[in-house]
């Protein structure tokens with residue numbers, strides 16, 4: 001019973017979510033190998049070797065994996081798959097991109113976005129935007145799983161696994177990377193932040209998001225948004241929280257000018273404490289908020305910033 | 309060039325689904341159904357490619373029971389040229405759907421297949437990637453821009469850090485994200501015209517594929533409810549509660 005976990009990284013740092021994915025893997029069984037595929041990513045492999053419960057790290061460092069193109073990643077993982085019963089990745093955009101390809105190449109189903117592990121073959125996952133929770137058993141010999149990181153607590157980084165280098169080069173030759181347009185931010189990652197403050201359509205425009213920034217600075221928070229705020233062009237797409245955006249579960253989530261549509265709630269309702277600032281007392285967000293304040297955000301936000 | 313658009317009939321996105329009391333599944337009796345929103349975006353993109361002179365024919369395909377013909381007619385009203393229903397009863401997992409679509413791809417030889425990134429019922433986010441693997445084609449998932457460029461297509465993708473653009477050899481598979489386009493509404497004349505467009509019905513059983521399920525749903529339960537909170541009157545009170553009651557700020 002061996003498990004292959006595919007590390008989530010940007011060639012220089014191991015994403016914090018991988019520590020939670022390893023926690024999920026530990027609930028499935030033992031003998032966990034972490035695959036780090038990328039370019040010039042030795043530092044990631046070193047970080048992976050310290051993850052608790054990991055017995056081996058496979059480092060595949062080659063230009064064909066630089067951007068973790070799904071075509072190449074899926075060939076590599078499929079080639080390694082023989083030795084593993086579980087193949088596990090984090091349900092972030094990289095894993096979501098290549099893992100179903102791996103499953104199809106292995107002719108097995110994928111179980112997406114699990115938030116719980118009942119046994120080695122039975123998993124718990126939200127469906128219908130989190131309005132129902134399904135317990136699903138895999139009937140395949142090999143299990144291809146993506147993990148919703150917010151469902152698990154990170155393991156410690158006190159391990160000391162061996163790093164083994166692989167020189168498997170898988171190049172499908174059907175796709176190439178053209179460019180990236182990444183959002184630069186000094187703030188913590190949405191997925192990793194312990195406090196998140198999000199703005200919705202009520203913010204009216206992108207400039208007004210500066211009202212959230214002052215508060216985020218004081219709280220060390222990440223800034224998120226609703227789909228409506230992203231669609232309207234107030235902020236970039238990577239800030240969208242929700243069913244089809246990012247899933248967050250911080251200690252404190254502050255929703256500002258967000259009505260609380262089911263698709264938004266799907267991405268944040270597992271936060272420990274939810275605060276809602278909205279001028280409409282009937283807004284559905286108040287049904288999930290621990291503390292609500294019915295107020296105009298243009299009055300409430302400056303006052304909140306000054307009192308923190 | 310032909311564009312194939314697989315679409316799924318799902319619960320309307322405005323409906324909050326309920327779990328059946330016996331926890332066997334969700335209750336879809338008398339629930340409003342619709343075309344999966346991401347599939348609607350896929351149809352719109354295909355139709356725009358046709359309007360721009362990049363595509364010659366748009367074919368919508370749906371796998372399901374007879375009721376999915378309603379969504380195929382919607383796709384025809386939005387501008388698809390013809391439709392294929394693959395008759396199948398009950399739930400199929402994404403791998404089975406992808407295998408059936410693979411057969412359609414072999415038969416129709418489209419240059420581009422545009423799917424939704426995710427069904428809003430199963431929340432699987434798998435079928436497009438699986439179809440790409442089975443056909444050996446390149447994939448551009450979570451697309452916010454699709455540009456045909458000779459024998460390649462450039463796809464800009466919504467990723468965790470922002471945007472990423474990849475170039476794919478054609479034929480290729482694309483899955484849509486929310487910002488790809490804003491779907492049009494079907495006009496009444498187009499809805500009428502759609503009734504006369506061709507809609508072929510095939511049986512999934514005729515494809516000679518093993519469609520046995522690889523996963524078994526043991527139970528479906530409602531999510532944990534959050535306890536109702538309180539409304540505070542002032543910012544001072546909010547800050548006090550967050551400090552001393554919730555202890556999430558210092």
Ligand SMILES: Cc1cc2nc3c(=O)[nH]c(=O)nc-3n(C[C@H](O)[C@H](O)[C@H](O)COP(=O)(O)OP(=O)(O)OC[C@H]3O[C@@H](n4cnc5c(N)ncnc54)[C@H](O)[C@@H]3O)c2cc1C
Pocket residue numbers: 199200201202203225226227228229240241242243244245246256257258259260261262263264267277278279280283295296297298321345346428
């Ligand atoms: C397929 C699909 C996927 C989706 N995925 C997501 C997703 O991942 N994430 C997501 O967020 N949404 C998603 N949505 C969209 C979702 O259905 C809602 O449309 C969206 O969440 C609404 O955003 P909002 O709350 O900012 O806007 P609105 O619903 O317009 O709410 C704005 C709120 O601001 C309040 N307000 C206005 N002015 C002020 C003021 N001055 N002071 C205080 N309050 C004010 C209003 O009272 C109102 O409650 C999805 C929809 C579909 C169909």
Ligand SMILES: Nc1ncnc2c1ncn2[C@@H]1O[C@H](COP(=O)(O)O)[C@@H](O)[C@H]1O
Pocket residue numbers: 313314315316317344346347350369370371372402405422423424425426427428430431432433434435436
């Ligand atoms: N039954 C189906 N018939 C046709 N297309 C489907 C079906 N199920 C899924 N798809 C396509 O696959 C996409 C992603 O679905 P999923 O992998 O289930 O999240 C959908 O948006 C559709 O484009």
